[in-house]
Amino acid sequence: MFVQLLVITFLVAAGTSTVAAMLFSRPVNKILGRLVSEQLAPIWRRYILFAIYVVGISGGVRVWDVERYVTPDKEGKLLTLNSDRWVIEIYKTIMGSLESVAWMLLIFFLFALLAYVVVRGFEMKHAGDEKGKKDQTPA
Secondary structure, three states, X not given: OHHHHHHHHHHHHHHHHHHHHHHHHHHHHHHHHHHOOOOOHHHHHHHHHHHHHHHHHHHHOOHHHHHHHOOOOOOOOOOOOOHHHHHHHHHXXXXXXXXXXXXXXXXXXXXXXXXXXXXXXXXXXHHHHHHHHHHHOOO
């Protein structure tokens, strides 16, 4: 029963991560397209999607929690895996996966916002320098 729980939580976490990756694929593409070159954007996008899977699966499959079903408690009893516990474990898997992906994407978007501000500042400075050069040229 333990192996089944481990496999099913892995599949649920992978499915949840897939849905999250599909939902955020377009925003990540647009952000990376704006911040990095056309050659680097697909590579970074692939890495971000890989990170979504890794973080989502590791956050959803909580081996230390699932371990309770194979490790006896202080009284020597094993926790039984009944239908109610299955529902709870699946719910915890979905929520843990979503929570982990949400934190990862929050950090990504915060760094992307910071990078956007820096890039935009350089663009504005460069545009100001170009305008200043045009104003100084004699007609």
